[in-house]
Amino acid sequence: MNVPRGAWVEQVMGMPVSVHLRGVTLPPWRPAFLDEVFAELHRIDALMSTYRPDSQISRLAAGELTVAECDPLIGEVLELCEQARTKTGGAFDPLLPAPGGDYLLDPSGLVKGWAVERVAHRIGECFDGDYYINAGGDIAVESRSGVAWRIGVEDPRPGGGLLGVLPLTGGGVATSGTAHRGAHIVDPRTGRPADGLLSVTVTGPSLTWVDVLATAAFACGPESFDWLAGLDSHAALLVHPDGTTAVTSAMATLIQPVSSAHQREDIR
Structure with a gap:
């Protein structure tokens, strides 16, 4: 039996964000709840983009607003960032060193994964089938049927193809690296771009936290392997230069080798 499936893409947060649905109750048209899903992502981007001088996070960083004057989601994200800083021993920190001894407030390393996980929960409330949402390699997955989504892990080297395939029925997977955005991750301990690895892929129960872990591990470099290996319910792959x-x-x-995949990978 061929189970109906569909995919819808919008440009949000400076990247294509795709929602993939699979299930016998999927209609042949775009489900109305996707309008709400994408609208929420656009709202979060308007609040928290560091590329927008009028966003609340930019105005907070500039001293034009206090946290109390911001949308409650700002406070939620900042609290999660503090938890992330503590859990990673400072390898993840929304306060990055800036010229002149100042610090730049940038919670972007948490916001994307958190936002995707937030709207993924909404999809789950509205749709009783399987789904995943992919925002630039931050992926939230749910399979109520038990049929795994097959997630391709990209080789970060030019023309590298796939390193392997992750069969997932739930949770999240995130990759941090230089393949698409160059040296954009800063080691908060030094203020310099991280260059000890090409990429880090982490999977686990929560996309918010695997996104944080992948970012922190990439910032730390090869030394992050030991603490990643010690985490319960998480799996990680590091690619060296x-x-x-x-x-x-x-x-x-x-992880499965690409040659063992019996069908196309759902995500590359």
Whole structure:
């Protein structure tokens, strides 16, 4: 039996964001709840984009607003950022060193994964089938049927194809690296662009936290492997500048070689 499936894409947060649905109750037209999903992502972008001088996060950083004057979502994100800073020992920090001894407020390393996970919960409330949402490689997954979505892990080297396939029925997967945006991740401990790895892919129960972990691990470089390997319910893959890889034991159990994929990968 061919199960109906569909995909819809909008440009949000400076990137294509795609929602993929699969299930016998999926109508042949775009479900109305997707309007709400994409509208919420646009709202979050308007509030929290550091590229918009009129966003509340930019105005907060400039001293034009207090947290109390901001949308409650700003306070929620800042609290999560503080939790992330503590959990990663400072490898993730929304306060980045800036010229002149100042600091720049930039919670972007958490916002995208958090926003995608937030709207993924809304999809789950409105649709009883399987779904995933992909925002620039930050992916929230749910399969109520038990049929795994097959997530391709990209080789960050030019023309590298896929490193493997992750069969997932829930949770999130995030990749941080230089493949698409160059050296955009800063090590908050030094204020310099991180360059010890080409990419880090992490999967686990919460997209918000795997996004944080991937960002923090990339900032730390190869030394992050040991603490990633010690995390329960998470799996990680690191790609070194020479193209060699390091996988945690959980990732070694999970990842499949591309040659064993019986169908096309759902995400590349």
